[in-house]
Amino acid sequence: MLHKSNFRELCHQHQLAATHQRQVIYETVISLPGHPSPETIYEKVRRQIPSISLATVYKNIRTFLHRGMLREVSLHHGSLRVETNQKPHHHLVCVECKSIVDLDENRLEPLRLSQKVPRGFEVKRIAVDVLGICEACSAKRARRSKKS
Amino acid sequence: MLHKSNFRELCHQHQLAATHQRQVIYETVISLPGHPSPETIYEKVRRQIPSISLATVYKNIRTFLHRGMLREVSLHHGSLRVETNQKPHHHLVCVECKSIVDLDENRLEPLRLSQKVPRGFEVKRIAVDVLGICEACSAKRARRSKKS
């Protein structure tokens, strides 16, 4: 549980208004186990603020993700994407524009599970995503901060 | 490019009818560069079969993915999922039911980029997904094959 003052400070750091909704959404997210969806978060937040709107939950989750106050489990690319590269490879993914570039497997250290995964889980393959900001997006970012 | 006979055989192996649409969709996918979406595939397939329906493209891509004839870039969980575990960790993901379990980072060999990623790409973090079939889904699978 986060003290009210802590949350206010966190918002201040990110230049966000410290609203009641915002705080409850944030605290609810970090209180939930696992990997909750916006719907799940909404259901729980509603118990504290029955009048809250699902759109507000969505808007704030987006805001938190953008500011890096929260992280999403794996990036959506807006639609299903099919792999056409048959060779073993991993992905270089831009968290800003979501572009995907293949990375030859030999560019990464060999990767092995050092311990057992939960018994009963049959491992098929290991996918590695190198996440970051691509050149085009860094350039955009630099331009933006120069302006302001 | 795949010979017609090869595709027929491939379909036969997977107990699928070798229809013209099926073949054109499959060949189009493997001919496209990068990580095409169903829309992109549809646009290109349409040049060869103008009367084809988007639903057919979706149905067949699903079929191919299920049979393992194609692979998707990264799994959708149906909705956005927020990370609540603050400790560094990776994910154990069931490709069947899409359940996600956290895996402590120390269960994996330390992972480093052994060579440079394309210059200009600023790496933020590396996400590792261990993909496979969870215990519950293997059980279901076993039951299914016993029945038939």
Added chain:
DNA sequence: CTAGATGCAAACAGTTTGCGTCACT
């Protein structure tokens, strides 16, 4: 006081489904 946040409803994108017709085996 004013920029930004909320709540609502409507719009939207991506995907799936139901069903009548058609084609592969």
Added chain:
DNA sequence: AGTGACGCAAACTGTTTGCATCTAG
């Protein structure tokens, strides 16, 4: 001939947006 595939339109899910109202700073 019969099972499964196709094409169409309608349904559905998850998410975003426009706008009027409200609130934090």
